[in-house]
Amino acid sequence: MNANDRSIVVLVMVGHGLVHTYELSIPIFMTAWLGELGVSEAALGTLVGAGYFLFGAGALPGGILADRFGSQRLIAACLAGMGGAFLLLGLLPGIWGVGAALLAWGAAASVYHPAGLSLISTGAQQRGRALAWHGIAGNVGIAGGPLATALLLLFFDWPSVAILLGLPALGAAAGALRTSVDETAAVDPQSAEETEASPAAGGFSALWARSRTLFASGFAGVFVLVALSGLYYRGMLTFLPDLLTPLVGNVPMDVAAGRYVYAGLLAVGIGGQYTGGRLSDREGTERTLALALTILAGVAVAFLPVAGLGTAALLAISVVLGFFLFVVQPLYQATVAEYTPPDARGLSYGYTYLGVFGVGALGAALAGAVLQIAGPPLLFGVLAGIALLGAGLSGWLALRRPQPESAPS
Incomplete structure (x- = not known):
């Protein structure tokens, strides 16, 4: 990697890791809020759900802002917003303070993925390797965020923990502003000039025209693809801890052990992210993605029968699930870049994560309904x-x- 690639990778790794650290710390905080705030599970679930909804819904405007103002500044704003939201969470610990803080976090965090991925796709010469390290950092946050929050709650009350968690993002925001990166180093000079001159902010009519052109290309198929990936991801992970406890097949397992398997499954995803990123450097990411999704289909079919064979079999199938669940993410991120022009890269990743987190969020509701009706x-x-x-x-x-040259402009 050259110096610019390394600067970009450090910036996006910090941002991605912190986004998912905060995302997965919220359920840990919920165990304290239920006991201390005198709020029902339904009411708290509504507040938390509103924050998560903004996390997905804000991806599209985040992509538009990335195209207009540049990714680096948007990432810095995201980090400052998330850190400020967790400071607010600690300083205003009542139910209304919690609600306001979660909404602020969701709005701030939503802009990260389109901004970070746009920066990688247009600025990093070794895009696949940058995507791999970006994904690894996200998985460190996914696995480490809940663990760090739980450990801190052993020694401090939850408002203090929220403040402690908010401080790193504020420091990272200051560092992001001072980092020197070339956001168009990975595109040819003509494309870079077109990117700088493109009317990223031409009002609703310009947005509609750009979106219509984008979806008139192969990106429409990619959007459906990432939405399906999001449905599988949320549908699989949302209730998996409950399915692992107290029994999986004939394997006796208490609640704590089930959570450890779940956390371990997420940690295995670090290797999957790295592998997927390296594979995305090759041509034909769609073929590799098709193979990975086929394996995930097989894992879904085999999971319960294999888990019923014993503890070793349960751990083995969980490793395979965790690995391939995260292999697909850098692959579809790279596929988006292949189907979109540089000047619409932020917008395209905005739509991508609207599909992954927005449409994909329906996977949780789908999983709950199917489990209730049929098991x-x-x-x-x-x-x-x-x-x-x-x-x-x-x-x-x-x-x-x-x-690449036939992508819409």
Whole structure:
């Protein structure tokens, strides 16, 4: 990697890790809020859900802002907003303070993915390697955030923990502003000039025209693909801790042990992210993505029968699930870059994460409904079907993959 690539990688690793640290710390805080704030589970769930909704819904305007103002400044604003939100959480610990802080966090965090991925796709020469390190940092946050929060709660009350967690993001925001990066180093000079001259902010009519052009290309298929990936991701992970406890097949398992398996599964994703990032350096990411999604479909079909064979089998199938669940993320991120022009990269990643986190959030509701009506076997069957749909779509995209110069402008 050259110096610019390294600067970009450090910036996005810090941002991505902190985004997911805060995202996954919130459920740990909920255990304290239920006991101290005198609020029902339904009311608290509504507040938390509103924050998570903004996390997904804000991705599209975040992509527009990234195209207009540049990714680096937007990442700095994201970090400052998240740190400020957690300071607010600690300083205003009542129910209204919690609600305001969660909404502020969701709005601030929502801009990260389109900004960070746009920066990698247009600024990093070794895009696949940058995506790999970016994904690893996200998984460190996913696995380490809940653990760090739980450990801090052993020694401090939750408002103090919220303040302690907010401080690193404020420091990172200051560092992000001082970092020197070239955001267009990975695009040819002509494309860079077009990017700088493009009317990223031309009002609703310009946004509509740019969006219509984007979805008239192969990106429409990519959008459906990432939405299917998001449905599988949320549908699989939302209730998996409950499915692991107290029994998985004939494997006795208490609540704590189930949570450890769940955390370990997320940690394995670090290796999956890195592998997926390295594979995305090769041509034809759609073919690799189709293979990974096919494997995930097989994992969904086999998970319950294999888990019932014993503890070792349960751990083995969990490792495979965690690995391939995160292999697909850098692959579809790279695929988005192949189907979009540099001047619409922020907008395209905004739509991407609207699909992953927005449409994908329906996976949680789908999983809950299926579990209530029919139980785990049907849920895993539905998830397998979703993964197979994604694999088929990836294969179709591979057959008609355009050359980079034929992307819409």
